[in-house]
Amino acid sequence: MEQSFRTPAQWYDGHNAIRHEGEAVWDGGGSLHLRSFSSEMDVALDDLEYRDHRGGELVYTSKEAPDFRLIVPEDLPPGLAAKLPGKQVYGGWIDKVGLGKASAAFAAVSLAAVALFLTAPEWLGPRVPESWERNLGQAMVGDLGNRLCHTPEGDAALAKLLDAVDLASMQVRAGVANMDMVNAVALPGGQVLLFDGLVQDAETPEELAGVLGHEVGHVRERHVMTALLRQFGLSILLSGANSGLGDTVFGLASMSYSRDAEREADEFARKRMEESNVSPLGAARFFERIGGDSEAEDNSLVGWVASHPAPRERADAFRKAAEGKTFSPVLTAQEFEALKSMCEDDPDVEEFDFLF
């Protein structure tokens, strides 16, 4: 037997900590004969698995006995080296294709995943049954308890306003929230809120009709569900990189709409107002008035400027819709007044001073 097929070796049997130091003898066949003063055994070469490369030594383990360790010098005779399992750096297929190609492949898959997660809500959102969204909204938001302003006259005026911008047989729920902020929101589950601050700010009922129409548009075009899904998708996607559970969960609370969604909601409002013969000039004036500064009109958490089309452009679109047409007032002066004094006149309304 040639000297080159004999190599110093150490092994542990995995049952105790005794190190067996001796030599590994290879006869050119499929097994390695290990012998020392303390131990003598045969291991099949195809039973060995690569474990580690450390300080000039290679470490192998056995498929049969996972606790077994064989340690041999790294400069093995080439014939034997070829028979032993190959070195692994990254393990698996990354070693086969190389780091560069593997990274490119991972990057491609990741980009595809991001693209899917970002676009899926757009087509998935509108396909979620409205009843599911209502249940979800019920769980997340509920009916807001006693923080919506109610007076018989005010409710009637609001209902009339809603009739003008939501023609569906199953109307969204609209309310005036007792909160002094120029804002309006569409909540999950087909609920739309005008904040009292916005109602006070409005100079004509047509302004309110425009804003209300816009929010109803978000509900009817399923933007709310889309935004929820997008938030949810992002939180899942980010959970790979960011392991904090809290961030993932609370990410759900923030929602925003795309510019396209805002345009769609505006279009919805214009169409409904045209059908109801309500002047879009009020909405135009509203946008002109709030334009410029960054006061949020309907989107509390993401900056107005970033997510909304320019107010000027929106105002122009509303103004154009009014050209060559005559309209009838959407509310009487009394009804408008009832809406304005709704929160003041409601004796038991509660403060609404959180979240938005």
Add this chain to the structure above:
Amino acid sequence: MHYEDMQADSAFGFDGNWKDFAKIALPNLLLTIVTLGIYRFWATTRERQYLWSHTRFVDERLEWTGRGIELFVGFLLVALIIGIPFGLISLITNGLIFRGMIEWVGALTLFLFIATYYLTGLARFRALRYRLSRTRWRGIRGGSDDQGFKYGWSYIWKSFVGTMALYLLIPWSMTSLWNERWNKMSFGPYEFEAYADSGNIFARFLLFYLAPIILIVITAVLAVTGYGIGGAIGDEAQALGMELSFVIAMFVWFFVLGLIAAAFYAKFYREVVEKTLWHDLRFSFEASTMDWIKLYLGDFFIVVLTLGLGFVFLNYRHWKFFITHMEASGDILLDELTQSTAKTARHGEGLLDAFDIGAI
């Protein structure tokens, strides 16, 4: 065997070098980025394989046998078993806020807080168990047959008791939790035995109480000096002098607190390691306060000077610090040292990962 430069006089040695480690850490970073973070489980595993296999205990290297997939499965399990209920509860909390049912929100928040605490304790226990069960020396591994569920409760109540009496019981809660954790662990056929005594670290802890008094005096002196010097120049300079003194005082405040924290932690670590036995083997940890300060200042400068990229070397630095300061003495009868019979968990540190608790 290649142990020449591995601190032959010590029971522990480390012969890794940061250039070799970089060849693991930097591709890891790349792969972690392109997989949106999913590779990090395999990255951790590869780093540990390197660190363990360059660590010598007596006359043999350690071996890390954990696998990336275990950590990944652990993460997925936690995401499912804990993430979904937490998500639902937060959804419900959201709904309750809108409904104005504040008492219920309070109750749920308290429940979440306690559950988080419990799971944090459980996570620490299980991470230690996982690490021991995946560490091999001479083919032998460690572990624990305890699931850590009881430790989770201890973690809650001991941490709570620790905050009582103006946080004076914190040294007790820290050492007592260390003892409880390690007394449940074993390596090979032998259990660890831990009996760290909070009395030995209490004096250092009192520095935290002394510090504010010293600092208030310093602040007052600085303020008066600044006010005085400024006043001599003019009104505006007087205000500026005050402000400047305030900034300096703030800096001193955080610096001094950092020093005290390092002094306390150095003492704590020496105490707990020294009072942890494994059969006939004693351990000790030689790092002084200054060593800890150098470690953290080094971390700080490495990260800052590399614009953040250097964070990939922190694990390496901390492991090297840990190993080079560890000592052991006593006898090991290798014949008696048989394979551990403790159960091995099939999946990794998912919980620890979820709660973002760093390893050593």
